Amino acid sequence: MKKALVLGASGGIGSALVKELVSQGTEVTAFARGKEKLEKLFGNENKVSVVQGDVLIEGDVLKAAQGTDVIFHTVGFPYQVWKETHPPCIDIMIKAARKHQAKIVMADNIYAYGKQSGQPVAESAEKVPHTKKGKMRLQMENALKESGVPVLIAHLPDVYGPNAENTMLHETLKNAAVNKPANFVGDMTKAREFLYTKDAAKAIVELAFRDDTYNQNWNIPAAHTITGKELLEILREETGYGKPVRGVSKSMIRLLGLFNPFMRELVEMMYLTEEPVVLNGEKYENLVGPLPRTPYREGLKETISWLKEKEAETAAV
Numbered sequence: 001m002k003k004a005l006v007l008g009a010s011g012g013i014g015s016a017l018v019k020e021l022v023s024q025g026t027e028v029t030a031f032a033r034g035k036e037k038l039e040k041l042f043g044n045e046n047k048v049s050v051v052q053g054d055v056l057i058e059g060d061v062l063k064a065a066q067g068t069d070v071i072f073h074t075v076g077f078p079y080q081v082w083k084e085t086h087p088p089c090i091d092i093m094i095k096a097a098r099k100h101q102a103k104i105v106m107a108d109n110i111y112a113y114g115k116q117s118g119q120p121v122a123e124s125a126e127k128v129p130h131t132k133k134g135k136m137r138l139q140m141e142n143a144l145k146e147s148g149v150p151v152l153i154a155h156l157p158d159v160y161g162p163n164a165e166n167t168m169l170h171e172t173l174k175n176a177a178v179n180k181p182a183n184f185v186g187d188m189t190k191a192r193e194f195l196y197t198k199d200a201a202k203a204i205v206e207l208a209f210r211d212d213t214y215n216q217n218w219n220i221p222a223a224h225t226i227t228g229k230e231l232l233e234i235l236r237e238e239t240g241y242g243k244p245v246r247g248v249s250k251s252m253i254r255l256l257g258l259f260n261p262f263m264r265e266l267v268e269m270m271y272l273t274e275e276p277v278v279l280n281g282e283k284y285e286n287l288v289g290p291l292p293r294t295p296y297r298e299g300l301k302e303t304i305s306w307l308k309e310k311e312a313e314t315a316a317v
Contacts, residue, residue: 012164
């Protein structure tokens with residue numbers, strides 16, 4: 001892979017992918033709507049070309065994809081506009097890949113798996129999503145597989161890390177970084193997976209460089225499952241954070257949804273905090289080798305450090 005296009009390059013997974021690709025010697029076109037943020041993230045990277053554009057404008061994506069070997073999809077949209085945004089985004093990406101004879105790698109979530117048995121879920125598990133968002137993700141997956149374009153789909157659990165601001169754990173970390181009371185979305189006694197973005201990027205790029213990984217799904221699990229209480233204990237030990245943290249239940253999210261469209265859409269995904277879907281990574285490890293597994297203590301320290309730097313920059317403006 002000589003050149004890659006990362007759509008959604010300013011987000012948590014997107015920015016981590018750009019940096020990992022560059023570390024492997026790949027030229028990268030970093031594509032997102034906010035040029036200022038792109039410049040801040042990658043302005044000093046010699047192998048990165050920053051492109052401001054809209055993934056829903058066909059001309060923008062077709063132009064950015066010129067000369068690209070692989071298109072990475074890491075685009076996120078607010079829950080409340082998924083129906084109007086994700087299908088055309090996928091269609092445009094497929095057109096760009098066909099025109100420029102590029103492959104597609106999609107960083108996907110676990111919604112399409114639906115409810116599972118509680119055992120670690122392999123890629124061979126039947127996908128019977130029961131939520132609107134799960135059905136949408138499966139629709140996106142099927143559109144890619146039926147496109148005739150070489151496609152690699154990587155399933156990721158909830159993530160955390162620098163620039164990963166639209167995540168469940170970010171709701172806790174953003175306040176912990178400034179020593180304020182925080183919320184934790186879900187039951188704090190349930191063990192769930194939280195994948196560090198840098199680990200996700202390393203695994204996805206490793207798969208993307210191979211020829212025998214396309215037209216398949218791949219699970220990228222976290223270092224291990226962990227409860228909210230265990231996460232909080234690490235935060236307190238590493239940062240001295242001493243404020244209270246409140247677990248936010250499904251009923252509380254539903255109440256907030258009366259006034260907030262995002263919270264209203266989040267309600268149906270709260271099953272993942274009650275009956276967590278845990279990924280089985282044996283397929284990856286059997287073919288590639290050990291998965292990247294940054295300890296939570298290290299990943300949380302780096303994330304909190306990034307959040308504090310961001311807060312200091314904001315206060316200085």
